[in-house]
Amino acid sequence: MENNNSQLILLSVEKLENILYPLFNKLNSIEEKLKKEKVKQEDAYYRNTDLKAKFGLSPNTIIKYRESGTIPYTMIGELYLYPKAQFDIILKKNSNWDLFQNKPS
Numbered sequence: 001m002e003n004n005n006s007q008l009i010l011l012s013v014e015k016l017e018n019i020l021y022p023l024f025n026k027l028n029s030i031e032e033k034l035k036k037e038k039v040k041q042e043d044a045y046y047r048n049t050d051l052k053a054k055f056g057l058s059p060n061t062i063i064k065y066r067e068s069g070t071i072p073y074t075m076i077g078e079l080y081l082y083p084k085a086q087f088d089i090i091l092k093k094n095s096n097w098d099l100f101q102n103k104p105s
Helices: 013-044 048-055 059-068 084-093 097-101
Strands: 074-076 079-083
Touching: 013 084, 048 059, 048 079, 079 084
Parallel strands: none
Antiparallel strands: 074 079
16 A cells, blocks of 8 residues: 655755755756767768768769779778878878978978
């Protein structure tokens, strides 16, 4: 059988704030950490749509580069992820920017 000896306890606003504020602060802290972690994960990889938009690559070119080993990738299910750090290395390696920086005026 259920015990129906429940009592209604009224708390002052101050006591309620003392209970709830630490909880809200902790939840906000957790939420901020999750947002930062999500940003880190999203910033670590390009997706096919990113390669098309940022570098102007066609879907066929992306496939060709993957198959030839020109660009590194990770596959999760049917999703291709391309590490941004590796792309930066490839771009610097294939860049001729240093020729223009050392060019006499």
